[in-house]
Amino acid sequence: MKKLIYLFIAISVISTYAVKAQKVVCKIKGSDTVLPLSQKEAENYMKKNAGSSITVTGGGSGVGLSAIMSGTTDIAQASRSMKMDEKLKMQEAGKAFKEVIIAYDALAVVVHPSNKVSQLTREQLEGIFTGKITNWKEVGGADLKIIVYSRETSSGTYEFFKEHVMNKRNYASSALLMPATGAVVQSVSQTPGAIGYIGLAYIEKNVKPLKVSYDKGKTAIAPSVENARNKTYPVTRPLYYYYLVKSEKQVKPFVDYILSQEGQQTVLKEGYVPVK
Numbered sequence: 001m002k003k004l005i006y007l008f009i010a011i012s013v014i015s016t017y018a019v020k021a022q023k024v025v026c027k028i029k030g031s032d033t034v035l036p037l038s039q040k041e042a043e044n045y046m047k048k049n050a051g052s053s054i055t056v057t058g059g060g061s062g063v064g065l066s067a068i069m070s071g072t073t074d075i076a077q078a079s080r081s082m083k084m085d086e087k088l089k090m091q092e093a094g095k096a097f098k099e100v101i102i103a104y105d106a107l108a109v110v111v112h113p114s115n116k117v118s119q120l121t122r123e124q125l126e127g128i129f130t131g132k133i134t135n136w137k138e139v140g141g142a143d144l145k146i147i148v149y150s151r152e153t154s155s156g157t158y159e160f161f162k163e164h165v166m167n168k169r170n171y172a173s174s175a176l177l178m179p180a181t182g183a184v185v186q187s188v189s190q191t192p193g194a195i196g197y198i199g200l201a202y203i204e205k206n207v208k209p210l211k212v213s214y215d216k217g218k219t220a221i222a223p224s225v226e227n228a229r230n231k232t233y234p235v236t237r238p239l240y241y242y243y244l245v246k247s248e249k250q251v252k253p254f255v256d257y258i259l260s261q262e263g264q265q266t267v268l269k270e271g272y273v274p275v276k
Contacts, residue, residue, distance in 0.1 A: 024045065024250070025051075029077070030058070030059065036270060052254075059154070061077075075251055079160060082097075096245040098244075099242055102241050103272040104237065105273065106227065106273065109196075110203065110207040111210060118208075120220075126165065134146055144192065157198075184198055199272075228273045229273055
């Protein structure tokens with residue numbers, strides 16, 4: 001009798017899994033910030049769902065959104081929301097789309113580990129990235145020229161930082177534009193006077209994250225998952241997936257998986273902030 005009960009339970013478990021398990025074949029392209037998360041989620045999903053093939057590439061949010069418009073990707077991953085002109089292009093092309101927030105991110109400002117500066121105000125960051133402040137001694141550091149590293153213009157992180165940290169002012173003409181977040185990390189780690197900005201998941205020991213103040217220096221908060229979750233860190237943002245309504249059946253099982261409890265645990269493990 002016990003054997004029959006165990007067999008019934010086993011069959012029930014297999015049947016339940018068979019219903020949930022869905023083959024997904026799709027391409028994901030866009031934000032470098034979202035890239036490591038999408039890669040890990042895709043890897044986990046493919047292990048659980050035989051025959052699935054999910055390819056993930058970066059290039060920047062703008063690249064991903066252009067790709068969804070041209071039909072060369074199934075999902076655009078983005079670290080910014082779709083712009084009005086992008087929405088109008090989609091509308092004009094008759095392409096209905098869906099926007100899903102899959103996680104949140106804290107945007108960290110990083111410097112070389114030897115830098116004695118440990119915190120900056122939003123106003124000081126604006127001054128540095130617009131080129132008004134050019135030496136670390138102007139913000140309490142050593143007499144050393146500031147080397148500004150930024151993402152390139154197709155990056156959603158570039159757009160977000162400009163809007164929310166630089167008060168929509170233009171980057172300094174001397175800012176060095178990097179093709180990927182990994183390149184920013186590498187450059188800052190090798191340049192004593194450097195400063196750059198990266199997604200929280202990219203923080204490594206070879207760069208030093210700064211505390212940021214949005215109240216003119218009264219309180220400075222470190223970038224961390226905990227501080228992003230409790231909303232004390234001021235530079236946080238949603239991370240998006242965009243896909244066409246006509247592709248929903250094809251991609252939704254994977255999107256649902258990311259939003260599931262298991263998928264959101266991966267969000268946390270990979271250094272991002274869960275939606276729930």
